Amino acid sequence: MYVVLNSSIQISEFERPQPESTSEATKFLIQCGDLNYVVSTPVKILVETLLTSQKLNIPLDKSYQRFSQNKASPEEIMALANKHIPSTLFSGAEVPARKTPFILSINLLPERILSYAALPLALLFNKWLAFGLVSVFIAIHIWLFPAISQSAITGIPTGDIPIFIASMLLSYFIHELGHISACRRFNCPHGDIGVGIYFIFPVFFADVSKAWRLNRIERATVDLGGLYFQAILLIAIDYYAFANQSSLAYLLSWTITFTMLHTLNPFFKFDGYWLLSDLSGITNLHEKMAKALQAVKNKLLHQTPIDIQNNKTLLLLIPYSLLTIAFFLYVASFLLKKLIQTTAEIASMLKELPVSGFLSAAEYIFYQGEIWVFIKGVVWIALIFTLLVFYTKRIATLIYPKAQATGK
Amino acid sequence: MAIENNKEIQLDTYSVEELEARFEMEAIVDDGGADADTDGSCECKITW
Numbered sequence: 001m002y003v004v005l006n007s008s009i010q011i012s013e014f015e016r017p018q019p020e021s022t023s024e025a026t027k028f029l030i031q032c033g034d035l036n037y038v039v040s041t042p043v044k045i046l047v048e049t050l051l052t053s054q055k056l057n058i059p060l061d062k063s064y065q066r067f068s069q070n071k072a073s074p075e076e077i078m079a080l081a082n083k084h085i086p087s088t089l090f091s092g093a094e095v096p097a098r099k100t101p102f103i104l105s106i107n108l109l110p111e112r113i114l115s116y117a118a119l120p121l122a123l124l125f126n127k128w129l130a131f132g133l134v135s136v137f138i139a140i141h142i143w144l145f146p147a148i149s150q151s152a153i154t155g156i157p158t159g160d161i162p163i164f165i166a167s168m169l170l171s172y173f174i175h176e177l178g179h180i181s182a183c184r185r186f187n188c189p190h191g192d193i194g195v196g197i198y199f200i201f202p203v204f205f206a207d208v209s210k211a212w213r214l215n216r217i218e219r220a221t222v223d224l225g226g227l228y229f230q231a232i233l234l235i236a237i238d239y240y241a242f243a244n245q246s247s248l249a250y251l252l253s254w255t256i257t258f259t260m261l262h263t264l265n266p267f268f269k270f271d272g273y274w275l276l277s278d279l280s281g282i283t284n285l286h287e288k289m290a291k292a293l294q295a296v297k298n299k300l301l302h303q304t305p306i307d308i309q310n311n312k313t314l315l316l317l318i319p320y321s322l323l324t325i326a327f328f329l330y331v332a333s334f335l336l337k338k339l340i341q342t343t344a345e346i347a348s349m350l351k352e353l354p355v356s357g358f359l360s361a362a363e364y365i366f367y368q369g370e371i372w373v374f375i376k377g378v379v380w381i382a383l384i385f386t387l388l389v390f391y392t393k394r395i396a397t398l399i400y401p402k403a404q405a406t407g408k
Numbered sequence: 409m410a411i412e413n414n415k416e417i418q419l420d421t422y423s424v425e426e427l428e429a430r431f432e433m434e435a436i437v438d439d440g441g442a443d444a445d446t447d448g449s450c451e452c453k454i455t456w
Contacts, residue, residue, distance in 0.1 A: 029427075034429065035426070036426070036427040036429075037424055037425065037426055037427065038424075038425045038427060039423065039424050039425075040421060040422060040423040040424075042421070042422050043422050043423065043424055080422075083422075084422040084424065085424075086424055086426070098429060099428070099429060100429060100431065101429075101431060101433075102431075168436075172434055172436060175434045176432070176434070179432040196433075198433055198435070201433075201435035201436070201437070202435070202436040203433040203434060203435050203436065204433070204434050204436065205431045205432065205433045205434075206431070206432045207429070207430070207431055208430045208431075208432055209429045209430045209431075211430055212427055212430065222432070223432065225432075226432060226434060258437070259434060259435070259437055262435060262437055263433075263434045263435070268435075269431070269433060270433050270434065270435065271432055271433075271434070274430065274432060283425065283427055283428075284425065284427065284428055286428075287428070
């Protein structure tokens with residue numbers, strides 16, 4: 001049976017090997033809707049062959065000869081296409097639901113509105129302008145840092161809290177707008193801005209999946225776009241804080257700096273993760289951790305040498321994977337501590353109830369305003385327990401990937 | 409097959425890797441800055 005490919009498929013170059021490299025070959029990116037595949041040259045030739053044959057209505061063997069300079073029968077070409085082209089690229093194929101990293105998410109600003117808003121902002125990515133603005137940010141921020149860090153201790157009056165929260169939300173939004181504007185700078189399509197829950201974190205996010213079509217440096221610029229926009233915002237906040245000696249502005253500056261550093265964490269899929277992936281050229285970092293850990297396990301248990309000569313990515317993947325495991329264990333221990341603490345608090349609350357009997361205790365909790373404390377405690381326990389199970393499974397999957405794949 | 413005999417293609421095998429969706433995220437966190445009436449110690453925490 002002849003395969004018909006989705007006509008919206010787009011092909012572009014993904015990675016050109018280093019001139020001195022003898023083992024690597026040019027990789028290509030195939031995009032179709034929300035799907036992105038990196039393929040080798042023979043797969044790209046197969047896709048081009050089929051698409052051209054469909055579009056120009058020419059025989060498959062002629063189309064194949066044109067792209068590969070080789071001869072093959074239509075049956076041979078079809079057999080290869082069925083074997084090597086992902087079925088999700090076939091016309092009319094059922095595309096699986098998009099894999100997102102969120103437990104739940106809501107889109108706040110659609111792509112069509114953002115594309116207008118981000119167009120003028122894309123000018124901020126001019127090389128010299130960016131250099132100037134970042135230099136000003138560094139100079140002002142370092143100069144005012146003693147006062148900024150002091151604000152974390154002195155705090156702000158309760159009445160300023162709503163303005164503080166609104167300003168922080170604006171800062172998160174500006175961060176995401178930075179990613180979108182970087183896409184616009186490189187004429188790359190982008191998606192929406194939204195909020196969601198990722199692991200234990202409430203997050204703001206920008207969908208930049210189409211940025212895979214950009215080169216490494218451009219992708220890294222998209223990764224840093226959020227921090228760059230927040231740095232510009234901080235110039236204004238720092239100036240205001242200094243000019244008005246505003247404790248609120250100083251605290252904002254401190255908290256935004258903290259979130260900027262937090263987002264450079266490469267172990268979760270924050271900006272630091274994408275930056276590391278793009279600069280190193282290693283795609284699907286989390287997925288590839290399993291292979292690196294397998295290599296370490298085989299070395300430790302079976303004395304199998306680690307083949308760094310043929311797989312240089314292990315040089316980065318092994319330390320990254322070990323650090324990620326250590327980080328996950330740290331988060332898991334934090335959650336375990338919190339679980340024990342919260343359980344003890346709830347138990348102590350129940351023990352100190354001035355009434356006895358289940359119904360009397362329930363009535364007391366409900367009517368004496370303790371209900372929210374109780375619900376919060378129970379939700380915390382349920383949430384932490386779920387996360388602990390998740391983390392344990394995740395670590396087990398990384399160390400024993402085969403057992404997970406076969407469902408054993 | 410004619411294709412398999414081609415030296416250039418033999419060097420470059422058929423490979424396909426699906427890339428993960430790119431969502432650039434920033435977590436809503438604060439530094440847990442201490443209240444004015446505390447001793448000034450602070451602890452990183454997640455705000456919900």
